Amino acid sequence: MIPKVRRPKTRRMIALEVLANTAPSPSFRTITLGGADLADLEPAGDDQAVRLFFPRVGQERLRMPTLDNEGWMAEVLLMPKSRRPWVRNYTIRRSRAGEIDIEFALHDGDAPAASWARRARAGDRAGVFDLGISYLPPDGVPWQLLVGDESALPAILAILDHAPADLVAEVFLEVPSVGDVRGVEAPAGVRVHWLPRARAGERPGELALASLVAANLPDGPAYAWVAGEAALATGARRHLVRDRGWSKADVAFLGYWRYGRASPG
Missing domain, CATH: 3.40.50.80 (Nucleotide-binding domain of ferredoxin-NADP reductase (FNR) module)
Incomplete structure:
Protein backbone atom coordinates (compact mmCIF):
# COMPACT_ATOMS: atom_id res chain seq x y z
CA MET A 1 0.00 0.00 0.00
CA ILE A 2 1.85 3.08 -1.23
CA PRO A 3 -0.11 6.22 -0.33
CA LYS A 4 0.33 9.69 -1.75
CA VAL A 5 2.95 11.45 0.34
CA ARG A 6 4.21 15.02 0.52
CA ARG A 7 7.95 14.72 0.99
CA PRO A 8 10.06 17.37 2.69
CA LYS A 9 12.00 19.68 0.37
CA THR A 10 15.27 18.79 2.07
CA ARG A 11 16.17 16.16 4.63
CA ARG A 12 19.14 14.57 6.29
CA MET A 13 20.00 11.89 8.79
CA ILE A 14 19.48 13.29 12.27
CA ALA A 15 21.24 11.81 15.31
CA LEU A 16 19.39 12.29 18.61
CA GLU A 17 19.30 11.02 22.16
CA VAL A 18 16.57 9.93 24.52
CA LEU A 19 15.49 12.66 26.93
CA ALA A 20 12.59 10.91 28.65
CA ASN A 21 10.52 7.71 28.61
CA THR A 22 6.93 8.03 29.86
CA ALA A 23 3.75 5.94 29.77
CA PRO A 24 0.65 7.89 28.65
CA SER A 25 -1.51 4.77 29.10
CA PRO A 26 -0.96 1.06 29.84
CA SER A 27 -0.35 -0.04 26.24
CA PHE A 28 1.85 2.84 25.11
CA ARG A 29 5.24 4.44 25.73
CA THR A 30 6.29 7.93 24.70
CA ILE A 31 9.97 8.44 23.97
CA THR A 32 11.10 12.07 23.93
CA LEU A 33 14.12 12.68 21.69
CA GLY A 34 16.28 15.75 21.38
CA GLY A 35 19.64 17.07 20.28
CA ALA A 36 21.31 19.84 18.34
CA ASP A 37 20.71 18.11 14.99
CA LEU A 38 16.96 18.41 15.49
CA ALA A 39 17.27 21.92 14.04
CA ASP A 40 17.52 20.18 10.64
CA LEU A 41 14.06 18.60 10.98
CA GLU A 42 11.27 20.87 9.76
CA PRO A 43 8.04 20.15 11.71
CA ALA A 44 5.23 19.47 9.23
CA GLY A 45 2.46 18.55 11.69
CA ASP A 46 -0.33 16.08 11.01
CA ASP A 47 0.95 12.52 10.43
CA GLN A 48 4.59 13.47 9.82
CA ALA A 49 6.46 10.17 9.68
CA VAL A 50 10.12 9.36 10.15
CA ARG A 51 12.39 6.41 9.77
CA LEU A 52 13.49 5.70 13.33
CA PHE A 53 16.93 4.15 13.84
CA PHE A 54 17.74 2.52 17.16
CA PRO A 55 20.39 0.03 18.32
CA ARG A 56 19.96 -3.69 18.68
CA VAL A 57 20.48 -5.38 22.04
CA GLY A 58 24.20 -5.73 22.69
CA GLN A 59 25.32 -2.93 20.38
CA GLU A 60 27.52 -0.47 22.23
CA ARG A 61 26.50 2.48 20.06
CA LEU A 62 24.14 3.46 17.27
CA ARG A 63 25.61 3.53 13.78
CA MET A 64 23.51 5.74 11.54
CA PRO A 65 23.62 5.68 7.74
CA THR A 66 25.55 8.55 6.19
CA LEU A 67 23.59 9.02 2.94
CA ASP A 68 20.80 11.62 2.91
CA ASN A 69 18.91 9.97 0.04
CA GLU A 70 17.27 6.58 -0.53
CA GLY A 71 20.71 5.06 -0.93
CA TRP A 72 20.77 4.77 2.86
CA MET A 73 18.77 1.54 2.58
CA ALA A 74 21.55 -0.26 0.71
CA GLU A 75 24.06 1.23 3.13
CA VAL A 76 22.20 -0.26 6.11
CA LEU A 77 21.71 -3.65 4.47
CA LEU A 78 25.43 -3.89 3.73
CA MET A 79 26.26 -3.47 7.42
CA PRO A 80 26.90 -6.69 9.35
CA LYS A 81 24.16 -7.38 11.89
CA SER A 82 26.61 -6.70 14.69
CA ARG A 83 26.57 -3.04 13.61
CA ARG A 84 23.28 -2.69 11.70
CA PRO A 85 20.60 -0.65 13.53
CA TRP A 86 16.95 -1.51 13.68
CA VAL A 87 14.85 0.70 11.37
CA ARG A 88 11.11 1.25 11.72
CA ASN A 89 8.58 3.86 10.60
CA TYR A 90 6.94 6.03 13.27
CA THR A 91 4.85 9.18 13.48
CA ILE A 92 6.01 12.25 15.35
CA ARG A 93 3.36 12.62 18.04
CA ARG A 94 4.41 16.12 19.08
CA SER A 95 7.16 18.61 18.25
CA ARG A 96 8.54 21.29 20.55
CA ALA A 97 11.62 23.48 20.47
CA GLY A 98 14.51 21.04 20.59
CA GLU A 99 12.32 17.96 21.23
CA ILE A 100 10.04 15.47 19.52
CA ASP A 101 7.82 12.78 21.03
CA ILE A 102 7.42 9.38 19.38
CA GLU A 103 4.72 7.13 20.79
CA PHE A 104 4.98 3.34 20.67
CA ALA A 105 2.16 0.82 20.89
CA LEU A 106 3.44 -2.03 23.05
CA HIS A 107 2.30 -5.06 21.07
CA ASP A 108 2.53 -8.46 22.72
CA GLY A 109 5.77 -10.35 22.23
CA ASP A 110 9.32 -9.15 21.79
CA ALA A 111 9.02 -6.88 18.74
CA PRO A 112 12.26 -4.88 18.45
CA ALA A 113 10.71 -1.38 18.60
CA ALA A 114 8.41 -2.13 21.53
CA SER A 115 11.24 -3.83 23.41
CA TRP A 116 13.51 -0.83 22.83
CA ALA A 117 10.77 1.57 23.95
CA ARG A 118 10.34 -0.36 27.19
CA ARG A 119 14.03 -0.20 28.10
CA ALA A 120 15.12 3.16 26.59
CA ARG A 121 16.64 5.52 29.11
CA ALA A 122 17.87 9.12 29.05
CA GLY A 123 21.11 9.35 27.10
CA ASP A 124 20.39 6.37 24.82
CA ARG A 125 20.95 7.11 21.15
CA ALA A 126 18.44 7.09 18.30
CA GLY A 127 18.09 8.76 14.92
CA VAL A 128 15.43 9.87 12.46
CA PHE A 129 15.01 10.53 8.73
CA ASP A 130 12.00 12.58 7.60
CA LEU A 131 9.42 10.79 5.42
CA GLY A 132 6.81 13.53 5.06
CA ILE A 133 3.03 13.34 5.51
CA SER A 134 0.24 11.29 3.89
CA TYR A 135 -2.76 13.07 5.44
CA LEU A 136 -3.63 15.33 2.49
CA PRO A 137 -7.32 16.28 2.56
CA PRO A 138 -8.49 18.37 -0.40
CA ASP A 139 -9.59 21.94 0.20
CA GLY A 140 -13.27 22.45 0.91
CA VAL A 141 -14.18 18.85 1.76
CA PRO A 142 -17.30 19.01 4.01
CA TRP A 143 -16.25 16.33 6.47
Whole structure:
Protein backbone atom coordinates (compact mmCIF):
# COMPACT_ATOMS: atom_id res chain seq x y z
CA MET A 1 0.00 0.00 0.00
CA ILE A 2 1.85 3.08 -1.23
CA PRO A 3 -0.11 6.22 -0.33
CA LYS A 4 0.33 9.69 -1.75
CA VAL A 5 2.95 11.45 0.34
CA ARG A 6 4.21 15.02 0.52
CA ARG A 7 7.95 14.72 0.99
CA PRO A 8 10.06 17.37 2.69
CA LYS A 9 12.00 19.68 0.37
CA THR A 10 15.27 18.79 2.07
CA ARG A 11 16.17 16.16 4.63
CA ARG A 12 19.14 14.57 6.29
CA MET A 13 20.00 11.89 8.79
CA ILE A 14 19.48 13.29 12.27
CA ALA A 15 21.24 11.81 15.31
CA LEU A 16 19.39 12.29 18.61
CA GLU A 17 19.30 11.02 22.16
CA VAL A 18 16.57 9.93 24.52
CA LEU A 19 15.49 12.66 26.93
CA ALA A 20 12.59 10.91 28.65
CA ASN A 21 10.52 7.71 28.61
CA THR A 22 6.93 8.03 29.86
CA ALA A 23 3.75 5.94 29.77
CA PRO A 24 0.65 7.89 28.65
CA SER A 25 -1.51 4.77 29.10
CA PRO A 26 -0.96 1.06 29.84
CA SER A 27 -0.35 -0.04 26.24
CA PHE A 28 1.85 2.84 25.11
CA ARG A 29 5.24 4.44 25.73
CA THR A 30 6.29 7.93 24.70
CA ILE A 31 9.97 8.44 23.97
CA THR A 32 11.10 12.07 23.93
CA LEU A 33 14.12 12.68 21.69
CA GLY A 34 16.28 15.75 21.38
CA GLY A 35 19.64 17.07 20.28
CA ALA A 36 21.31 19.84 18.34
CA ASP A 37 20.71 18.11 14.99
CA LEU A 38 16.96 18.41 15.49
CA ALA A 39 17.27 21.92 14.04
CA ASP A 40 17.52 20.18 10.64
CA LEU A 41 14.06 18.60 10.98
CA GLU A 42 11.27 20.87 9.76
CA PRO A 43 8.04 20.15 11.71
CA ALA A 44 5.23 19.47 9.23
CA GLY A 45 2.46 18.55 11.69
CA ASP A 46 -0.33 16.08 11.01
CA ASP A 47 0.95 12.52 10.43
CA GLN A 48 4.59 13.47 9.82
CA ALA A 49 6.46 10.17 9.68
CA VAL A 50 10.12 9.36 10.15
CA ARG A 51 12.39 6.41 9.77
CA LEU A 52 13.49 5.70 13.33
CA PHE A 53 16.93 4.15 13.84
CA PHE A 54 17.74 2.52 17.16
CA PRO A 55 20.39 0.03 18.32
CA ARG A 56 19.96 -3.69 18.68
CA VAL A 57 20.48 -5.38 22.04
CA GLY A 58 24.20 -5.73 22.69
CA GLN A 59 25.32 -2.93 20.38
CA GLU A 60 27.52 -0.47 22.23
CA ARG A 61 26.50 2.48 20.06
CA LEU A 62 24.14 3.46 17.27
CA ARG A 63 25.61 3.53 13.78
CA MET A 64 23.51 5.74 11.54
CA PRO A 65 23.62 5.68 7.74
CA THR A 66 25.55 8.55 6.19
CA LEU A 67 23.59 9.02 2.94
CA ASP A 68 20.80 11.62 2.91
CA ASN A 69 18.91 9.97 0.04
CA GLU A 70 17.27 6.58 -0.53
CA GLY A 71 20.71 5.06 -0.93
CA TRP A 72 20.77 4.77 2.86
CA MET A 73 18.77 1.54 2.58
CA ALA A 74 21.55 -0.26 0.71
CA GLU A 75 24.06 1.23 3.13
CA VAL A 76 22.20 -0.26 6.11
CA LEU A 77 21.71 -3.65 4.47
CA LEU A 78 25.43 -3.89 3.73
CA MET A 79 26.26 -3.47 7.42
CA PRO A 80 26.90 -6.69 9.35
CA LYS A 81 24.16 -7.38 11.89
CA SER A 82 26.61 -6.70 14.69
CA ARG A 83 26.57 -3.04 13.61
CA ARG A 84 23.28 -2.69 11.70
CA PRO A 85 20.60 -0.65 13.53
CA TRP A 86 16.95 -1.51 13.68
CA VAL A 87 14.85 0.70 11.37
CA ARG A 88 11.11 1.25 11.72
CA ASN A 89 8.58 3.86 10.60
CA TYR A 90 6.94 6.03 13.27
CA THR A 91 4.85 9.18 13.48
CA ILE A 92 6.01 12.25 15.35
CA ARG A 93 3.36 12.62 18.04
CA ARG A 94 4.41 16.12 19.08
CA SER A 95 7.16 18.61 18.25
CA ARG A 96 8.54 21.29 20.55
CA ALA A 97 11.62 23.48 20.47
CA GLY A 98 14.51 21.04 20.59
CA GLU A 99 12.32 17.96 21.23
CA ILE A 100 10.04 15.47 19.52
CA ASP A 101 7.82 12.78 21.03
CA ILE A 102 7.42 9.38 19.38
CA GLU A 103 4.72 7.13 20.79
CA PHE A 104 4.98 3.34 20.67
CA ALA A 105 2.16 0.82 20.89
CA LEU A 106 3.44 -2.03 23.05
CA HIS A 107 2.30 -5.06 21.07
CA ASP A 108 2.53 -8.46 22.72
CA GLY A 109 5.77 -10.35 22.23
CA ASP A 110 9.32 -9.15 21.79
CA ALA A 111 9.02 -6.88 18.74
CA PRO A 112 12.26 -4.88 18.45
CA ALA A 113 10.71 -1.38 18.60
CA ALA A 114 8.41 -2.13 21.53
CA SER A 115 11.24 -3.83 23.41
CA TRP A 116 13.51 -0.83 22.83
CA ALA A 117 10.77 1.57 23.95
CA ARG A 118 10.34 -0.36 27.19
CA ARG A 119 14.03 -0.20 28.10
CA ALA A 120 15.12 3.16 26.59
CA ARG A 121 16.64 5.52 29.11
CA ALA A 122 17.87 9.12 29.05
CA GLY A 123 21.11 9.35 27.10
CA ASP A 124 20.39 6.37 24.82
CA ARG A 125 20.95 7.11 21.15
CA ALA A 126 18.44 7.09 18.30
CA GLY A 127 18.09 8.76 14.92
CA VAL A 128 15.43 9.87 12.46
CA PHE A 129 15.01 10.53 8.73
CA ASP A 130 12.00 12.58 7.60
CA LEU A 131 9.42 10.79 5.42
CA GLY A 132 6.81 13.53 5.06
CA ILE A 133 3.03 13.34 5.51
CA SER A 134 0.24 11.29 3.89
CA TYR A 135 -2.76 13.07 5.44
CA LEU A 136 -3.63 15.33 2.49
CA PRO A 137 -7.32 16.28 2.56
CA PRO A 138 -8.49 18.37 -0.40
CA ASP A 139 -9.59 21.94 0.20
CA GLY A 140 -13.27 22.45 0.91
CA VAL A 141 -14.18 18.85 1.76
CA PRO A 142 -17.30 19.01 4.01
CA TRP A 143 -16.25 16.33 6.47
CA GLN A 144 -13.58 13.72 7.14
CA LEU A 145 -13.33 10.15 8.37
CA LEU A 146 -10.31 9.03 10.43
CA VAL A 147 -9.95 5.35 11.34
CA GLY A 148 -7.10 3.51 13.02
CA ASP A 149 -5.95 0.90 15.50
CA GLU A 150 -3.37 1.52 18.22
CA SER A 151 -0.50 1.79 15.74
CA ALA A 152 -2.28 4.74 14.09
CA LEU A 153 -3.34 6.44 17.34
CA PRO A 154 -0.30 8.77 17.48
CA ALA A 155 -0.90 9.90 13.89
CA ILE A 156 -4.62 10.51 14.37
CA LEU A 157 -4.11 12.39 17.63
CA ALA A 158 -1.42 14.51 15.95
CA ILE A 159 -3.82 15.25 13.08
CA LEU A 160 -6.44 16.39 15.59
CA ASP A 161 -3.85 18.53 17.38
CA HIS A 162 -3.29 20.46 14.15
CA ALA A 163 -6.91 20.45 12.94
CA PRO A 164 -8.60 23.71 11.97
CA ALA A 165 -11.36 24.88 14.30
CA ASP A 166 -14.05 24.18 11.69
CA LEU A 167 -13.09 20.54 11.08
CA VAL A 168 -16.05 18.16 10.94
CA ALA A 169 -14.98 14.54 11.36
CA GLU A 170 -15.93 11.08 12.56
CA VAL A 171 -12.98 9.39 14.27
CA PHE A 172 -12.78 5.67 15.11
CA LEU A 173 -9.87 4.73 17.39
CA GLU A 174 -9.35 1.11 18.41
CA VAL A 175 -7.10 0.53 21.45
CA PRO A 176 -6.07 -2.57 23.42
CA SER A 177 -7.93 -1.73 26.65
CA VAL A 178 -10.26 0.67 28.42
CA GLY A 179 -7.21 2.07 30.21
CA ASP A 180 -5.92 3.39 26.87
CA VAL A 181 -8.92 5.68 26.32
CA ARG A 182 -7.82 9.30 26.75
CA GLY A 183 -9.23 12.76 26.78
CA VAL A 184 -8.83 14.43 23.40
CA GLU A 185 -8.93 18.13 22.63
CA ALA A 186 -10.56 18.47 19.23
CA PRO A 187 -12.76 20.93 17.34
CA ALA A 188 -16.44 20.93 18.28
CA GLY A 189 -17.37 19.24 15.00
CA VAL A 190 -15.21 16.18 15.70
CA ARG A 191 -16.73 13.04 17.25
CA VAL A 192 -14.18 10.56 18.62
CA HIS A 193 -15.41 6.97 18.99
CA TRP A 194 -13.06 5.06 21.32
CA LEU A 195 -13.10 1.31 20.70
CA PRO A 196 -11.30 -0.64 23.46
CA ARG A 197 -10.99 -4.35 22.73
CA ALA A 198 -12.92 -6.48 25.19
CA ARG A 199 -11.03 -9.77 24.92
CA ALA A 200 -7.34 -10.61 25.17
CA GLY A 201 -5.97 -11.97 21.92
CA GLU A 202 -8.59 -10.26 19.77
CA ARG A 203 -7.09 -9.41 16.40
CA PRO A 204 -6.24 -5.70 16.14
CA GLY A 205 -8.26 -3.77 13.60
CA GLU A 206 -11.31 -6.05 13.50
CA LEU A 207 -13.30 -3.96 15.98
CA ALA A 208 -12.53 -0.71 14.14
CA LEU A 209 -13.56 -2.21 10.81
CA ALA A 210 -16.79 -3.69 12.20
CA SER A 211 -17.64 -0.37 13.85
CA LEU A 212 -17.06 1.50 10.60
CA VAL A 213 -19.28 -0.91 8.66
CA ALA A 214 -22.08 -0.47 11.20
CA ALA A 215 -21.69 3.31 11.52
CA ASN A 216 -24.30 5.83 10.42
CA LEU A 217 -22.04 8.27 8.57
CA PRO A 218 -22.93 11.70 7.18
CA ASP A 219 -23.98 11.96 3.54
CA GLY A 220 -22.16 13.80 0.83
CA PRO A 221 -18.53 13.94 -0.34
CA ALA A 222 -15.81 13.37 2.22
CA TYR A 223 -12.16 12.44 2.72
CA ALA A 224 -11.03 9.35 4.62
CA TRP A 225 -7.65 8.58 6.17
CA VAL A 226 -7.36 4.99 7.42
CA ALA A 227 -4.25 3.38 8.91
CA GLY A 228 -3.18 0.45 11.04
CA GLU A 229 -3.08 -3.31 10.58
CA ALA A 230 -3.15 -4.16 6.87
CA ALA A 231 -6.53 -5.92 6.92
CA LEU A 232 -8.12 -2.87 8.57
CA ALA A 233 -6.70 -0.48 5.97
CA THR A 234 -7.67 -2.54 2.94
CA GLY A 235 -11.00 -3.64 4.44
CA ALA A 236 -12.04 -0.07 5.24
CA ARG A 237 -11.18 1.16 1.76
CA ARG A 238 -13.04 -1.75 0.17
CA HIS A 239 -16.11 -1.06 2.30
CA LEU A 240 -16.15 2.67 1.59
CA VAL A 241 -15.73 2.20 -2.17
CA ARG A 242 -17.85 -0.91 -2.74
CA ASP A 243 -20.59 -0.52 -0.14
CA ARG A 244 -20.87 3.25 0.30
CA GLY A 245 -19.96 4.41 -3.18
CA TRP A 246 -16.91 6.50 -2.30
CA SER A 247 -14.35 7.39 -4.93
CA LYS A 248 -11.03 5.58 -4.50
CA ALA A 249 -9.30 8.95 -4.76
CA ASP A 250 -11.07 10.09 -1.57
CA VAL A 251 -9.64 7.28 0.60
CA ALA A 252 -6.03 7.36 1.83
CA PHE A 253 -5.16 3.99 3.36
CA LEU A 254 -1.94 2.78 4.95
CA GLY A 255 -1.09 -0.69 6.17
CA TYR A 256 1.40 0.00 8.93
CA TRP A 257 1.87 -3.67 9.85
CA ARG A 258 0.55 -7.21 9.32
CA TYR A 259 -0.85 -9.28 12.15
CA GLY A 260 1.39 -12.28 12.92
CA ARG A 261 4.17 -11.15 10.59
CA ALA A 262 7.36 -9.47 11.76
CA SER A 263 8.84 -6.57 9.82
CA PRO A 264 12.14 -7.33 8.06
CA GLY A 265 15.33 -5.88 9.47
